[in-house]
Amino acid sequence: MKQSDRDRAVRLLWDPPAESSRGPKAALSQSRVVEAAMKVADAEGVEALTMRRVAETLGSTAMALYRHVPGKSELLDLMVDAAWGETERAPKGPWREGLEFYARQLWQMYRAHPWILQLPHARRTPGPRTMASFDSALAVVSDLGLSAEEMVAVVTAVGHFVDGVGRTMADRVKAERETGVSEEAWWDGQDALWAHFTPDRLPMMVHVWNSGGYERPLDEFEFGLARVLDGLAVFIEAEERPAVRRETCL
Amino acid sequence: MKQSDRDRAVRLLWDPPAESSRGPKAALSQSRVVEAAMKVADAEGVEALTMRRVAETLGSTAMALYRHVPGKSELLDLMVDAAWGETERAPKGPWREGLEFYARQLWQMYRAHPWILQLPHARRTPGPRTMASFDSALAVVSDLGLSAEEMVAVVTAVGHFVDGVGRTMADRVKAERETGVSEEAWWDGQDALWAHFTPDRLPMMVHVWNSGGYERPLDEFEFGLARVLDGLAVFIEAEERPAVRRETCL
DNA sequence: ACGCTAGGTGTACGTTGTACACGGTTTTAG
DNA sequence: CTAAAACCGTGTACAACGTACACCTAGCGT
Numbered sequence: 001m002k003q004s005d006r007d008r009a010v011r012l013l014w015d016p017p018a019e020s021s022r023g024p025k026a027a028l029s030q031s032r033v034v035e036a037a038m039k040v041a042d043a044e045g046v047e048a049l050t051m052r053r054v055a056e057t058l059g060s061t062a063m064a065l066y067r068h069v070p071g072k073s074e075l076l077d078l079m080v081d082a083a084w085g086e087t088e089r090a091p092k093g094p095w096r097e098g099l100e101f102y103a104r105q106l107w108q109m110y111r112a113h114p115w116i117l118q119l120p121h122a123r124r125t126p127g128p129r130t131m132a133s134f135d136s137a138l139a140v141v142s143d144l145g146l147s148a149e150e151m152v153a154v155v156t157a158v159g160h161f162v163d164g165v166g167r168t169m170a171d172r173v174k175a176e177r178e179t180g181v182s183e184e185a186w187w188d189g190q191d192a193l194w195a196h197f198t199p200d201r202l203p204m205m206v207h208v209w210n211s212g213g214y215e216r217p218l219d220e221f222e223f224g225l226a227r228v229l230d231g232l233a234v235f236i237e238a239e240e241r242p243a244v245r246r247e248t249c250l
Numbered sequence: 251m252k253q254s255d256r257d258r259a260v261r262l263l264w265d266p267p268a269e270s271s272r273g274p275k276a277a278l279s280q281s282r283v284v285e286a287a288m289k290v291a292d293a294e295g296v297e298a299l300t301m302r303r304v305a306e307t308l309g310s311t312a313m314a315l316y317r318h319v320p321g322k323s324e325l326l327d328l329m330v331d332a333a334w335g336e337t338e339r340a341p342k343g344p345w346r347e348g349l350e351f352y353a354r355q356l357w358q359m360y361r362a363h364p365w366i367l368q369l370p371h372a373r374r375t376p377g378p379r380t381m382a383s384f385d386s387a388l389a390v391v392s393d394l395g396l397s398a399e400e401m402v403a404v405v406t407a408v409g410h411f412v413d414g415v416g417r418t419m420a421d422r423v424k425a426e427r428e429t430g431v432s433e434e435a436w437w438d439g440q441d442a443l444w445a446h447f448t449p450d451r452l453p454m455m456v457h458v459w460n461s462g463g464y465e466r467p468l469d470e471f472e473f474g475l476a477r478v479l480d481g482l483a484v485f486i487e488a489e490e491r492p493a494v495r496r497e498t499c500l
Numbered sequence: 501a502c503g504c505t506a507g508g509t510g511t512a513c514g515t516t517g518t519a520c521a522c523g524g525t526t527t528t529a530g
Numbered sequence: 531c532t533a534a535a536a537c538c539g540t541g542t543a544c545a546a547c548g549t550a551c552a553c554c555t556a557g558c559g560t
Contacts, residue, residue, distance in 0.1 A: 006439065007442045010440070010442040014443075020505080020506065021558065022504075022505045023505050023507060023555095024506070024507055024556040025507085027507080028507080050546080050547065051548065062548085062549085063509065063510080064509075066550095120424065121418065122421030122424070122433075123421075123436060125440075125443065128451070131447070131452055132452070135452045135453065138454035138455060139453075139454045147461075148458045148462060151458060152463050152467060153467070153468040156470060156474075157473060157474040157477055159414070161411050161474075162414070164410030164412070168372065168410065175370070175372045179373075183372075190260070193264075196260070201378070202381055205381060208388055208401060213398025213401065216399060217402060217403070218403040220406055223407060224403075224410055226481075227478065228411070228477065230485065231480035231482070231484070232481070235480065271526090271528090272525095272527050272528075272537055274525040274537070276537085276539095277539080301516085301517065301518080302516085311539070311541085312517085312540095313518080313539070314538075317539070321518075
C-alpha cells in the first residue's frame with residue numbers, strides 16, 4: 001500500500017465526504033453502499049460480500065459502487081468503523097463495571113456483525129468511531145495509578161479475550177448459516193469420529209464426556225470474562241505491581 | 251457438507267492411508283503434499299496457499315495433488331492436525347504450570363504457523379494430534395475437584411485468550427510480509443491519521459500517547475496470560491465456586 | 501444553449517478450486 | 531507371457547472474484 005492510499009483511507013474515514021452539485025442526481029451514496037454491504041455481510045457472511053452482490057441489493061451494478069467507494073478494502077474500513085459506531089461508550093465509574101461494559105459492547109458488536117472477526121485487523125486504518133470507543137475504555141482505567149503502558153495492556157487484554165471467544169462464535173454462526181445444520185446436530189452426526197475417542201487414546205476426553213461435560217457447557221463468554229476481570233483485579237489492586245516489561249512481543 | 255464427506259474426513263485424519271501396490275510409483279504422497287503446503291503457508295501466507303502453488307513447489311501440477319488429498323478443505327484439516335502434532339503435551343504437575351505450558355505450546359504453534367488462525371475453526375474435523383493435546387490439557391485440571399463442565403471451561407478460556415492475542419499477532423506478521431513495512435514504520439508514516447487525534451476528540455488516547463504508553467508496550471501475550479491464570483486461580487482456589495451455568499451461549 | 505463534470509453500464513483480464521477425459525505405468529490374474 | 535485392472539499425473543475448461551477501461555447520459559454553471 002502506498003502512502004497516497006493510506007492518506008486517502010484516512011480522509012475517507014475522518015473527513016465526511018462533500019457532495020457535489022454537478023452531474024446527474026446520484027442514486028447511490030457512500031453511506032447507502034456501506035449500509036447495504038453491512039446487511040449483506042450480516043445476513044450472508046463475509047464470503048458473500050462481493051461487489052456484485054452488494055450492487056445487486058441496491059438495484060445497481062458492481063462498477064457503480066466504485067463511484068462512491070475507492071475499492072473493496074476501503075469499503076471494509078468503512079463497514080468496521082460503522083459497526084463500532086453502534087457501540088456505546090463505557091461509562092465513568094468503578095473500573096470493573098466499566099471494563100465489563102466495554103467487553104459486553106464488544107461482544108454485542110461481534111454478535112451483530114460476526115464478519116468483523118473474519119477480516120484482517122492489523123493495519124486497518126482506525127476510524128473516528130473505533131477510536132472513540134477505545135478512548136472510553138482507556139478512560140475507565142485512567143484513575144487507578146497505572147502507567148500508560150499498563151492502561152493499554154489492561155484494555156487490550158480484555159479485547160484479546162473477547163476476540164478469542166468472538167472468533168469461535170463467529171465461526172459457529174458461519175457454519176450454521178452455510179450448512180443449515182445446528183452445532184448440536186453436527187456433532188451428533190459424527191459417529192465415525194466418536195468411534196476413535198477411546199479411553200486408551202483420550203482418557204480425559206472420554207471421562208469428561210461421560211461425566212456430561214458437554215451436555216450443559218458453561219457459557220464461554222460469561223465464564224471467561226469473569227476470570228479475566230478477576231485476574232485484572234489481582235493486578236490492579238496489588239500493592240506493588242510486578243514489572244512485566246519487555247520489548248514488543250513481535 | 252454431506253455425511254459421506256464427513257466420514258471421509260474422519261478416515262483421512264484418523265486412519266493412516268494405506269499405500270497401494272498397483273500402478274506407477276507415486277512421485278507424491280499425502281505427507282509430502284501436506285508438508286509442502288505447510289511450507290508455502292508458513293512462508294507466503296494462507297492467501298498464497300493455492301493448489302497450483304503447492305504443486306509448483308513439488309515440481310508437479312495442481313491436479314496431481316488430488317490423487318493424494320480429496321480437496322483443499324481436507325488438505326487444511328491435515329495441515330492443522332500436523333501443526334498440533336508439533337506441540338508437546340502438557341506435563342502432570344501443579345495446574346498453573348500445566349496450563350501455562352499448554353498456553354505457551356499454543357502460542358508457539360501460532361507463531362510457527364500463523365495461518366492456522368486465519369482458517370475457519372468451527373466444524374473442522376479434529377484430528378488425533380489435536381485431540382491428544384486437548385486431552386493433556388484436560389488432564390492438568392482433572393484433580394482439582396472441578397466438575398466436567400468447569401474443566402472444559404477452564405481449558406477453553408485459556409485457549410480463547412491465546413487465540414485472541416494470536417490473531418492480532420498473525421495479522422501483524424501477514425501485514426509485514428505483504429507490505430515489507432514493519433509495524434513501527436507503518437504507524438510512523440500515519441501523519442495524516444495522527445492529525446485527527448486531538449485532545450478534544452480523544453483525550454485519553456492523546457494522554458496515553460504523550461505519556462509514552464506506546465513506546466515500550468508490555469508484551470501482550472505475557473501480560474494477558476499472567477492475568478488469565480491469576481483469574482483462574484481465584485476460581486480454582488475458591489472455597490465455594492459460583493454456579494455460572496447457562497445454556498450454550500450460541 | 502453549451503460544455504464540463506460526475507453517475508452508471510458493459511466488457512475484459514487474470515486467478516481461484518476442481519470436474520472430466522486422457523495417456524502412461526506398474527502389478528496382478530489367467 | 532499376455533491381458534486386464536488399477537493407479538498416477540496432465541491438459542483443458544468453467545464460473546466467480548475484484549477492478550481497469552472505455553463509453554453513454556443527465557444535469558448544473560456559465
